[in-house]
Amino acid sequence: MRILGIIPARFASTRLPGKALADIGGKSMVQLVIEQALQAEALADLVTATDDQRIFDHVVSLGAKAVMTDHQHPSGTDRCYEALERVGLENFDAVVNIQGDEPFIVPQQIDELCNTLRSALGGIATLAQRITEDHDLDDPGEVKIATDADMTALYFSRAAIPFLREGGAAERHKAFPYLKHVGLYAYRSGILQQIVQLPPSSLEQAEGLEQLRWLQYGFKVRVGITEHLSFCVDTPADLEEARRRVG
Secondary structure (H helix, E strand, O other): OOEEEEEEEOOOOOOOOOHHHOEEOOEEHHHHHHHHHOOOOOOOEEEEEEOOHHHHHHHHHOOOOEEEOOOOOOOHHHHHHHHHHHHOHHHOOEEEEOOOOOOOOOHHHHHHHHHHHHOOOOOEEEEEEEOOOHHHHOOOOOOEEEEOOOOEEEEEEOOOOOOOOOOOOOOHHHHOOOEEEEEEEEEEHHHHHHHOOOOOOHHHHHHOOOHHHHHHOOOOOEEEEOOOOOOOOOOHHHHHHHHHHOO
8 A cells, every 4th residue: 555644734823823844953843743754664655735835945955745735725634635636646545644743753653543544444544542641531622532342433522422420520531441532644545535525514513623524424434542642732832842852
């Protein structure tokens, strides 16, 4: 399976504009993501998809591949599909959407996702981690996943699912093996072509989660388990933490 890694990198981030070019230990954030992603063994190629000439020029100056995409895309998924079209839909069997704001992404996590996709009969795969703190259950920023016995997603929610009817108030994570979502996606090329044409769904609009659109229209999402921790740079405080991590 020929898999293309795509790093969507917009300039106009709401909470941290231009974060793709933010300096972290002498390198831009997008450069760190590229360097980590290039170490993944499962990717046949890697490209950054941006809507900004500054990001495009910077990535090319690093000797990496980049494509310009429309600035009006509503999601990274749509940006990934345009990038796939530009590099050649027929050249790749699948795509991995690699978040452009995870400068410390572990290459093995990308490989785990690609392996999960290979067994995903519905052609879409993502990752999850076991929840080890009750705090995550009550954090709407941490998306929870309920799956069937074969690790196909039943539902994604900002709420704690399932609700523990008799679970007590303390250490709920020990009473049930809760899962939280890791925001990496892989799609077979034909499936990606289909899902970007779907209109928004009621569940998606209710929770603000794009993946609920796919479920509501009958697409299947296989979930793999990863032990690797993720760190997204969404705010100025996150950026300072990233800079501390590289010393």
